[in-house]
Amino acid sequence: MKDKLLSWLNFVLVADVFLVLFGFAWFAIAVIGDASGINLGLDLWHQLWQPLFNPAIGILMGGALLSGLINWVSRKFQAD
Secondary structure, eight states: OHHHHHHHHHHHHHHHHHHHHHHHHHHHHHHHHHHHTOOSSHHHHHHHIIIIIHHHHHHHHHHHHHHHHHHHHHHHHHHO
């Protein structure tokens, strides 16, 4: 059960990392485009910040903490 949970959690975290990296790359390119006077979707990115990218960053941090906590508890029970 624990291994299946960790496997699922790791899969979700990997997908979430790529979503966050995509959001960062889009933001960086859109800011450069905005500074150059080219519309590359900065307004759309701002609209998606609150409902998509902000929770994705929170899930990534929470999932990393949860994964570390599960591994720590697992090692504590295994050592005894």
